Amino acid sequence: MEILGHLADGFLISFEPLNLALVIFGAMVGLFIGAMPGLGSVNGVAILLPMTFLVPPTSAIIFLGAIYYGAMYGGAISSIMLGIPGASTAVATTFDGRPLALKGQADKALVAAATASFVGGTISVILFTAFAPPLAEVALAFGPPEEFALMMLAFATFIGLGGDDIPKTFFSIFIGLVLSAVGLDVVSGEPRLIFMDLPGFLHGVNFLVLAIGIYGIGEMLWTVETSRGNVSMSKATVSAKRVMAALRELVGTWKTMLMGSFLGYFVGILPAAGATPGSLMAYGVAKSIAKDPSTYGKGNVDGVVAPEAANNAASTGSMLPMLTLGIPGSPTTAILLGGMVIWGLEPGPLLFVDHKEFVWGLIASLYSANLFSLLINIAFIPAFIAVLKLPFTILAPVIFALCVVGGYVPTLDMHDVWLMFIFGVVGYLMRKLDYPLAPAVLAIVLGPLAERSVRQSLIGSHGDITIFFQRPISGTIMVVAIILLVMPLYKIIRDRMKAGRDEGGAA
Amino acid sequence: MRKAELIMALVMAVFSIYIMWKSTELPIGWIPEEGPGGGAFSFWLGAAMLVCCAAIIYRWARRLSPPSQSDEPFMDADAARLFFVITGSLGLMIGAIHVIGVYFALPIFMAFYMRYLGRHSWRLIAGFVVATPIVAFFFFEIALLKTLPKGFTEPWFYPLYDIFL
Numbered sequence: 001m002e003i004l005g006h007l008a009d010g011f012l013i014s015f016e017p018l019n020l021a022l023v024i025f026g027a028m029v030g031l032f033i034g035a036m037p038g039l040g041s042v043n044g045v046a047i048l049l050p051m052t053f054l055v056p057p058t059s060a061i062i063f064l065g066a067i068y069y070g071a072m073y074g075g076a077i078s079s080i081m082l083g084i085p086g087a088s089t090a091v092a093t094t095f096d097g098r099p100l101a102l103k104g105q106a107d108k109a110l111v112a113a114a115t116a117s118f119v120g121g122t123i124s125v126i127l128f129t130a131f132a133p134p135l136a137e138v139a140l141a142f143g144p145p146e147e148f149a150l151m152m153l154a155f156a157t158f159i160g161l162g163g164d165d166i167p168k169t170f171f172s173i174f175i176g177l178v179l180s181a182v183g184l185d186v187v188s189g190e191p192r193l194i195f196m197d198l199p200g201f202l203h204g205v206n207f208l209v210l211a212i213g214i215y216g217i218g219e220m221l222w223t224v225e226t227s228r229g230n231v232s233m234s235k236a237t238v239s240a241k242r243v244m245a246a247l248r249e250l251v252g253t254w255k256t257m258l259m260g261s262f263l264g265y266f267v268g269i270l271p272a273a274g275a276t277p278g279s280l281m282a283y284g285v286a287k288s289i290a291k292d293p294s295t296y297g298k299g300n301v302d303g304v305v306a307p308e309a310a311n312n313a314a315s316t317g318s319m320l321p322m323l324t325l326g327i328p329g330s331p332t333t334a335i336l337l338g339g340m341v342i343w344g345l346e347p348g349p350l351l352f353v354d355h356k357e358f359v360w361g362l363i364a365s366l367y368s369a370n371l372f373s374l375l376i377n378i379a380f381i382p383a384f385i386a387v388l389k390l391p392f393t394i395l396a397p398v399i400f401a402l403c404v405v406g407g408y409v410p411t412l413d414m415h416d417v418w419l420m421f422i423f424g425v426v427g428y429l430m431r432k433l434d435y436p437l438a439p440a441v442l443a444i445v446l447g448p449l450a451e452r453s454v455r456q457s458l459i460g461s462h463g464d465i466t467i468f469f470q471r472p473i474s475g476t477i478m479v480v481a482i483i484l485l486v487m488p489l490y491k492i493i494r495d496r497m498k499a500g501r502d503e504g505g506a507a
Numbered sequence: 508m509r510k511a512e513l514i515m516a517l518v519m520a521v522f523s524i525y526i527m528w529k530s531t532e533l534p535i536g537w538i539p540e541e542g543p544g545g546g547a548f549s550f551w552l553g554a555a556m557l558v559c560c561a562a563i564i565y566r567w568a569r570r571l572s573p574p575s576q577s578d579e580p581f582m583d584a585d586a587a588r589l590f591f592v593i594t595g596s597l598g599l600m601i602g603a604i605h606v607i608g609v610y611f612a613l614p615i616f617m618a619f620y621m622r623y624l625g626r627h628s629w630r631l632i633a634g635f636v637v638a639t640p641i642v643a644f645f646f647f648e649i650a651l652l653k654t655l656p657k658g659f660t661e662p663w664f665y666p667l668y669d670i671f672l
Contacts, residue, residue, distance in 0.1 A: 167562035174556045185545035225586050393625025397617040409653050
């Protein structure tokens with residue numbers, strides 16, 4: 001009951017005129033960003049975070065939350081119409097969305113995507129409302145060892161579930177942590193890692209500089225290169241009658257929607273997993289439990305419904321560890337978490353005690369962000385299709401300009417703009433060579449928290465490292481993290497032995 | 508692609524060594540009664556980065572990673588041209604901000620990009636060139652009270668400040 005009371009307060013906050021306007025505006029911006037090929041929630045949130053200094057933190061997070069949501073809806077639009085995922089979270093939507101569009105049923109696919117997004121989003125927000133407060137209460141008892149163990153888990157998830165090149169993933173984590181160590185040493189107050197003795201490094205490397213560099217400039221360079229060829233756009237005929245018919249047909253997909261929603265939500269909760277793996281997994285599960293899996297990939301509506309329900313559910317799920325534990329569940333929430341630090345809020349369970357209006361305003365706004373995203377999406381399908389025709393040579397310079405100004409505003413230092421430019425270019429080159437970059441962004445956000453929790457834990461235990469394993473919760477989390485870290489190694493050894501056996505058998 | 512992967516790994520290995528060397532400016536050992544020195548955290552991270560680079564080079568030599576197996580060029584001529592035009596003009600624009608300020612550097616960059624890479628009409632470009640500084644000024648300087656860098660054009664803005672602030 002107490003939760004309902006808090007939620008009611010949250011709704012009062014989210015319905016304040018400014019916040020309501022920001023939800024609607026954020027949902028529209030998110031839809032637009034999501035629909036543009038190459039831009040997703042993480043790019044939108046990174047580039048626009050500096051612009052939110054205009055409003056109080058609660059309104060800012062509501063706005064960014066709405067962008068996050070809108071982008072999940074919008075990603076489907078270009079996946080279906082162009083066959084190019086509007087965001088990495090909508091990759092799985094292309095598998096069946098594009099064939100549907102080629103069959104002349106683009107409107108059906110678009111309506112299915114929007115409806116599934118709404119169902120996934122709503123179910124996950126309800127789960128979120130029910131789970132977040134008790135989890136935060138448990139987390140209040142966490143000390144520095146538990147905090148550190150959770151961060152280990154977040155990094156281990158990248159290694160164990162990432163599927164990328166393992167040495168490169170480790171490298172990305174370490175470089176992010178090193179960048180977070182630049183500046184003044186917290187204990188001795190002495191300057192540390194002042195590269196080339198430039199005074200600009202004394203205030204540290206702001207996480208936004210890295211995030212805008214990678215997700216703004218780097219992403220633009222990437223998109224310019226990959227989107228050179230001509231793309232063909234499918235035609236969509238949209239009328240109220242056809243929308244209603246499509247909606248009626250969707251009733252039959254309720255099982256897939258529920259499966260996608262729950263699966264996406266729980267994958268999203270995992271630290272560092274996020275909406276992209278969530279939607280791919282939901283597609284895989286939907287296909288494997290289908291009566292006739294051979295129809296998948298040829299334009300099965302269930303193949304659109306599953307990943308779209310899952311990516312919205314996962315985006316909510318990834319906010320759960322962000323708000324309750326202070327550990328981001330996805331690259332986008334890593335940036336939101338960094339934003340909270342800038343706004344002067346301490347991420348973690350204390351938010352539920354000290355900043356109720358912030359937490360509940362955000363939660364309530366997710367309900368309305370979902371509703372508005374659905375309405376705006378369906379009402380303006382033709383407008384968003386027109387967006388896809390917008391030449392990239394107009395959008396790109398505008399985004400570059402936003403990046404440059406956005407990199408300058410937080411610290412008012414041109415040094416940071418240059419640094420962001422370098423990060424963007426180097427990040428783009430590294431990405432071309434299969435270096436995953438999300439771990440570095442997560443690491444630069446978590447780095448200072450990780451260093452603090454290690455030092456505090458070790459001070460408490462007088463330098464005894466076993467402190468992390470002695471306490472039941474941190475011990476359990478550490479063991480899970482270690483298993484995740486060792487898993488790829490085990491796989492390599494197993495494959496080697498198998499290969500060895502096969503060779504032996506052949507000889 | 509193969510060459511690029513090796514070069515990147517070597518450059519990053521050098522960077523790792525630089526970080527380790529830079530960390531030794533602070534104590535990296537254990538200070539009795541105080542715990543690890545201020546440079547320890549970054550020193551060992553640098554060392555870990557170096558180990559990763561070694562592993563990347565090892566995988567490169569054994570042709571285990573996708574880029575090391577690829578025969579494709581890292582960037583074809585067209586991609587390289589775009590890359591150098593965009594990063595070059597972006598770098599020039601950021602450099603120009605120091606001299607002529609955001610309000611002139613940004614529109615020049617946008618006009619160049621839209622005309623040279625997009626071949627858009629001058630009318631459209633003029634719209635962006637005029638609107639960008641106006642929107643930026645009111646949003647950042649007036650609403651957010653964040654002064655953007657203006658270089659030598661700073662005094663030209665004093666009358667505007669007098670009117671709006």
